[in-house]
Amino acid sequence: MSEWILFWKYLCGIGILVYLVTLVIIIPLGARDIFRLFHALRRREDAKVPLEPDQEA
Amino acid sequence: MEAAPFLFETNFSTLDWGIVVTYILSMGAVGMLVNKYIHSVSDYMVGGRATGLALNTASYIGTELGLVTVMYASIEAFTRGFAYLSIPLIGLMAAFIIGKTGWVIQELRKQRLVTIPEYFEKRYNWKIRVLSGVLMASSGILNMGLFPKMGATFLAYSTGLVALGDAQTIVNMVMTLLILLVVAYTIMGGMVAVIVTDYFQFVVLSIGLLIGLYFAFSDPVISWDRIVDTMTFAKGEAAVNPFAPDSYGVVYLVWMLIVYITSNFSWGPVASRALTAENPEVARQTFLLGAPGQFIRTAVPALFALAAFAWFVQDPGWRQFFFPNGVAQGAAHVAEAMPLFMGKLLPVGLLGILVAGLLAAFMSTHDSYFLTWASVISRDIISPFKKQGISQQEQIRYARISIALMGLFLLVWGLWYELPDSVWTYMAITGNVYLTGAAAALVGGIYWKKASTAGAWAAMLGGLISIVGLFPLQELIPWLSIGVLGLANYVLCALLLVVFSLLYPDRKPEIKPEEAASNE
Numbered sequence: 001m002s003e004w005i006l007f008w009k010y011l012c013g014i015g016i017l018v019y020l021v022t023l024v025i026i027i028p029l030g031a032r033d034i035f036r037l038f039h040a041l042r043r044r045e046d047a048k049v050p051l052e053p054d055q056e057a
Numbered sequence: 058m059e060a061a062p063f064l065f066e067t068n069f070s071t072l073d074w075g076i077v078v079t080y081i082l083s084m085g086a087v088g089m090l091v092n093k094y095i096h097s098v099s100d101y102m103v104g105g106r107a108t109g110l111a112l113n114t115a116s117y118i119g120t121e122l123g124l125v126t127v128m129y130a131s132i133e134a135f136t137r138g139f140a141y142l143s144i145p146l147i148g149l150m151a152a153f154i155i156g157k158t159g160w161v162i163q164e165l166r167k168q169r170l171v172t173i174p175e176y177f178e179k180r181y182n183w184k185i186r187v188l189s190g191v192l193m194a195s196s197g198i199l200n201m202g203l204f205p206k207m208g209a210t211f212l213a214y215s216t217g218l219v220a221l222g223d224a225q226t227i228v229n230m231v232m233t234l235l236i237l238l239v240v241a242y243t244i245m246g247g248m249v250a251v252i253v254t255d256y257f258q259f260v261v262l263s264i265g266l267l268i269g270l271y272f273a274f275s276d277p278v279i280s281w282d283r284i285v286d287t288m289t290f291a292k293g294e295a296a297v298n299p300f301a302p303d304s305y306g307v308v309y310l311v312w313m314l315i316v317y318i319t320s321n322f323s324w325g326p327v328a329s330r331a332l333t334a335e336n337p338e339v340a341r342q343t344f345l346l347g348a349p350g351q352f353i354r355t356a357v358p359a360l361f362a363l364a365a366f367a368w369f370v371q372d373p374g375w376r377q378f379f380f381p382n383g384v385a386q387g388a389a390h391v392a393e394a395m396p397l398f399m400g401k402l403l404p405v406g407l408l409g410i411l412v413a414g415l416l417a418a419f420m421s422t423h424d425s426y427f428l429t430w431a432s433v434i435s436r437d438i439i440s441p442f443k444k445q446g447i448s449q450q451e452q453i454r455y456a457r458i459s460i461a462l463m464g465l466f467l468l469v470w471g472l473w474y475e476l477p478d479s480v481w482t483y484m485a486i487t488g489n490v491y492l493t494g495a496a497a498a499l500v501g502g503i504y505w506k507k508a509s510t511a512g513a514w515a516a517m518l519g520g521l522i523s524i525v526g527l528f529p530l531q532e533l534i535p536w537l538s539i540g541v542l543g544l545a546n547y548v549l550c551a552l553l554l555v556v557f558s559l560l561y562p563d564r565k566p567e568i569k570p571e572e573a574a575s576n577e
Contacts, residue, residue: 004297033112040107041094
């Protein structure tokens with residue numbers, strides 16, 4: 001039983017640490033991607049041409 | 058046993074209400090602001106397929122990190138103990154496998170789909186597209202049937218609103234308000250609003266939950282060792298070992314691994330993150346970078362619930378409320394434990410930020426689900442039956458009408474249906490109805506040349522067997538557990554696909570009725 005307790009303890013600790021690293025990457029780059037998304041959608045509207053054609057409905 | 062109303066008072070203050078209202082209004086404003094970027098169906102339904110890796114990953118985690126997730130994870134952990142952490146671990150493994158291999162999702166993204174059922178028309182025929190659309194939308198809407206009730210329970214207990222009067226009435230009133238709010242918000246916004254608000258929700262919730270967890274474990278009466286002692290005293294080996302006789306067992310965990318893997322590529326709201334990515338490689342990387350988030354989104358609420366368990370056990374009043382028959386005899390009021398714990402332990406300000414973040418998460422999950430099912434209804438169920446299809450404006454109009462009707466259904470279902478003991482199992486079963494058949498037809502369609510239309514029909518219809526899991530089967534057949542039923546349904550659907558494909562191979566492509574009429 002003690003092996004399981006140790007396993008969950010380390011899993012949670014490592015999981016939280018890895019997630020913190022992910023946060024540090026995603027937060028700034030995600031903000032940049034929001035502006036890129038708006039830019040792409042605006043460019044697409046200005047050009048009146050889809051970036052990629054849709055599937056047929 | 059009913060507790061005195063004053064016991065339900067929490068630290069939630071006027072400042073916290075201010076934070077919640079400001080945050081929700083800000084998210085509403087963001088939703089309306091980004092509405093100006095919606096110019097086509099693909100903008101509305103898949104965000105123009107222009108989402109970069111980091112934003113798409115935030116949205117992938119944000120969609121899955123909802124108030125409902127927090128609630129069902131905490132209910133399971135409060136009931137099962139540390140053994141529940143095996144489920145977050147499986148979630149991580151599944152996302153990692155998909156992210157590492159790009160299995161199915163890269164192929165779906167390459168085909169520039171707006172919805173998953175579109176693939177079935179391309180690979181099989183339009184009837185399979187309609188069938189998969191019907192199954193996906195109906196199982197998906199049923200799946201989210203408990204979302205509003207759980208969201209309202211969280212809000213009513215964490216803010217202390219239940220101290221004002223009859224708990225059930227207050228929960229129902231909060232639920233009605235939440236549904237109205239989220240229906241209006243989704244009808245206005247669309248996928249661009251979903252992706253952008255998912256990002257803010259991801260940031261606020263991730264930071265808020267981790268700081269909250271620090272507070273919970275810094276409390277003088279809570280420590281890791283004390284939680285372990287309390288849990289093992291109450292549940293024995295099953296509290297920590299998921300393979301113990303009274304815990305999940307191998308079959309259930311294998312079923313969960315398959316549920317998580319298949320839902321990543323065929324469950325609309327999750328799989329749509331492959332469709333919103335700017336290219337197939339970004340689609341794959343989204344799942345890889347998002348894998349730790351798949352662990353955290355359920356593991357952190359579980360840790361809150363475990364801390365709540367140890368905290369409530371130490372107080373005689375709460376012990377009587379949550380464990381009326383003794384700590385070792387199972388808990389009552391499990392859905393209320395984590396919200397009450399948060400409301401009583403977290404300080405003013407942080408509580409407001411967390412509740413605001415979770416409320417935004419509630420809206421974000423709903424709008425993502427609403428939008429996915431509405432897109433399926435308009436494009437995959439209504440459109441194929443209309444001569445010449447339907448225009449982009451009509452698709453958006455049908456989608457908005459569907460969203461309003463779904464809101465009405467959720468209200469009726471939420472008022473009528475009682476929360477089951479395991480919310481997660483309810484969700485897994487309702488999801489299974491679609492996932493089992495669709496996964497077989499998708500995987501077979503992409504990786505097996507001989508997969509035929511008859512095979513896809515058989516696999517899809519075979520998934521309906523999962524519905525029986527909603528009834529108390531084990532009272533009649535003791536060996537037929539939910540895990541056995543769920544896993545057997547996956548195997549059955551795969552077999553049906555193979556057998557019917559070999560018996561009835563495809564000869565020529567079927568065409569829609571209107572195309573046949575125009576040819577005549």
